[in-house]
Amino acid sequence: MTQVKHLIVGAGFAGLGMAIKLAEDGEDDFLVIEKDDDVGGTWRANVYPGAACDVPSQLYSYSFAPNPDWSMSFSPQPEIRAYLERLAQRSGVLDRFRFGLAVDRATWDDGRQSWRVTLSDGTEIIATTLISGAGGLSEPRLPDIDGIDSFEGEVFHSARWNHDVDLTGKRVAVIGTGASAIQIIPEIAGIVDHLDVHQRTPPWVIPRNDRRYTGIEKFGFRHVPLMQKAYRTAIYWGRECYVPAFTMNPKLALPAKMLARANIAKAIKDPELRRKVTPDYEIGCKRILISNTYYPALAAEHVDLVDEPIGKVTPNALVTADGVERPIDVLIVATGFHTTDQPIASAITGREGRTLAETWERTGQVAYKGTTVHGFPNLFQIVGPNTGLGHSSMVLIIESQIDYIRDAIRTMDAHSYATVEPHLDEQVRWNEDVQRRMGRTVWNSGGCASWYLDAEGRNTTLWPKSTFTFRRLLSRFDVSAYDVTAATETADEGVPA
Numbered sequence: 001m002t003q004v005k006h007l008i009v010g011a012g013f014a015g016l017g018m019a020i021k022l023a024e025d026g027e028d029d030f031l032v033i034e035k036d037d038d039v040g041g042t043w044r045a046n047v048y049p050g051a052a053c054d055v056p057s058q059l060y061s062y063s064f065a066p067n068p069d070w071s072m073s074f075s076p077q078p079e080i081r082a083y084l085e086r087l088a089q090r091s092g093v094l095d096r097f098r099f100g101l102a103v104d105r106a107t108w109d110d111g112r113q114s115w116r117v118t119l120s121d122g123t124e125i126i127a128t129t130l131i132s133g134a135g136g137l138s139e140p141r142l143p144d145i146d147g148i149d150s151f152e153g154e155v156f157h158s159a160r161w162n163h164d165v166d167l168t169g170k171r172v173a174v175i176g177t178g179a180s181a182i183q184i185i186p187e188i189a190g191i192v193d194h195l196d197v198h199q200r201t202p203p204w205v206i207p208r209n210d211r212r213y214t215g216i217e218k219f220g221f222r223h224v225p226l227m228q229k230a231y232r233t234a235i236y237w238g239r240e241c242y243v244p245a246f247t248m249n250p251k252l253a254l255p256a257k258m259l260a261r262a263n264i265a266k267a268i269k270d271p272e273l274r275r276k277v278t279p280d281y282e283i284g285c286k287r288i289l290i291s292n293t294y295y296p297a298l299a300a301e302h303v304d305l306v307d308e309p310i311g312k313v314t315p316n317a318l319v320t321a322d323g324v325e326r327p328i329d330v331l332i333v334a335t336g337f338h339t340t341d342q343p344i345a346s347a348i349t350g351r352e353g354r355t356l357a358e359t360w361e362r363t364g365q366v367a368y369k370g371t372t373v374h375g376f377p378n379l380f381q382i383v384g385p386n387t388g389l390g391h392s393s394m395v396l397i398i399e400s401q402i403d404y405i406r407d408a409i410r411t412m413d414a415h416s417y418a419t420v421e422p423h424l425d426e427q428v429r430w431n432e433d434v435q436r437r438m439g440r441t442v443w444n445s446g447g448c449a450s451w452y453l454d455a456e457g458r459n460t461t462l463w464p465k466s467t468f469t470f471r472r473l474l475s476r477f478d479v480s481a482y483d484v485t486a487a488t489e490t491a492d493e494g495v496p497a
């Protein structure tokens with residue numbers, strides 16, 4: 001059995017950032033557990049063709065580690081992954097990372113005032129704090145389609161891309177038209193013999209204003225530090241201007257809607273195809289997608305946009321509800337992720353013997369400040385409930401939470417607190433305020449279903465205010481909102497080294 005002060009789960013933007021900042025604070029008694037074999041998180045897992053960020057590069061990086069080497073204004077996936085790998089190497093924290101290990105279960109041990117964590121190889125770790133950076137979009141959601149297991153061709157999820165499968169000259173079907181699918185479709189359309197795109201709901205897609213940075217810009221980013229800061233600041237405030245359209249009045253998004261309509265009109269001449277791809281819900285209700293190549297790909301002769309519901313899969317075909325059989329060699333499911341029912345919630349058991357998943361059964365996912373949960377002492381979640389964004393970079397949220405957790409740790413150390421746990425009434429108040437705001441948002445009222453909402457229609461994923469408000473609210477650890485217990489002799493007793 002190993003004992004550490006802090007156990008971090010995940011080595012993506014959240015876990016790596018947390019590790020770097022803990023080390024900076026002089027906290028060296030921590031471990032990071034990562035199920036993959038290197039750092040990167042979602043930017044390591046999503047290696048499908050065309051994977052790239054839809055948030056500008058300058059904002060999609062840590063504020064404390066600007067990258068002068070971005071080649072494009074929106075970064076391709078390999079550059080983001082390389083950025084995280086470089087940073088991990090440079091920061092000297094990698095010796096505290098354990099790769100290829102997942103958390104099987106984590107149980108609060110009241111006697112020890114610690115988390116008892118069992119890893120996938122059977123190792124047990126005792127940790128004072130458990131910091132989850134497991135990611136909100138990491139567990140693929142596979143579609144439950146009649147007969148899918150009988151399919152004799154290759155089938156894989158967008159986030160588990162099988163690079164051994166050569167799509168050249170094949171008949172391929174893609175299920176889904178979300179952010180992943182619209183990046184994949186134009187990339188593979190050029191090499192396949194035939195492509196069926198199975199759409200359940202059309203997305204709103206605006207142009208991708210991407211461009212290569214010039215040599216002068218890159219020189220400036222490297223040698224004139226204020227220049228990159230100015231770019232970042234301008235992009236940041238530009239993005240925050242979208243908040244009212246998402247959270248107060250969807251009509252403010254009319255210009256974006258017009259851009260999306262023009263994007264369709266420019267690429268698609270066939271009126272029937274135009275009709276099929278035009279959404280009937282408010283823009284922003286689902287994530288707004290950006291692409292210049294998606295609609296042209298759909299308009300190609302050998303690509304069919306199928307909006308008839310899927311009926312079943314046979315050993316060599318996909319059959320739609322109208323009985324039409326479409327022979328395929330490869331089936332790609334770009335059907336998203338478990339967002340409101342994440343497996344890690346079933347693996348974490350709190351003070352009262354209930355898992356997070358059980359605790360949230362009635363209420364949906366709730367947390368205090370998206371970070372801590374009543375009944376789960378010393379558990380900190382990065383990208384917890386209601387912290388997602390529809391308009392800007394998740395790295396901003398992640399950094400705010402990292403700073404909040406650092407301050408919590410400093411507070412615990414300064415006052416010799418063994419545990420901190422949010423008061424139930426503070427948590428309830430926080431969530432009532434968040435949910436009150438939700439009623440006016442386009443996500444809840446825009447007339448669509450999305451991964452933002454849980455099975456009961458509650459929005460437990462997104463943050464309904466600006467990122468600077470989130471940052472302000474988490475700017476210091478508000479210990480008065482917490483139940484604390486003092487460290488006792490017994491807390492440390494009997495913990496094997």
Ligand code: N01
Pocket residue numbers: 052053054055137143144158175176177178179180181198199200201287310334335336337449450451
């Ligand atoms: O997943 P999604 P994603 N039968 O859930 C359809 C981030 N991201 O992987 O809309 C038929 O958005 C589903 O249909 P519908 C980003 O935050 C970022 O694409 O539910 N269809 C939908 O079309 C994004 O929002 C980048 O009716 C089924 C699609 O599958 C999030 O990840 C890039 C189905 C799922 O879309 C998730 O994106 C990529 C079924 N049974 C992703 N089940 C960046 O650029 C689902 N669908 C940063």
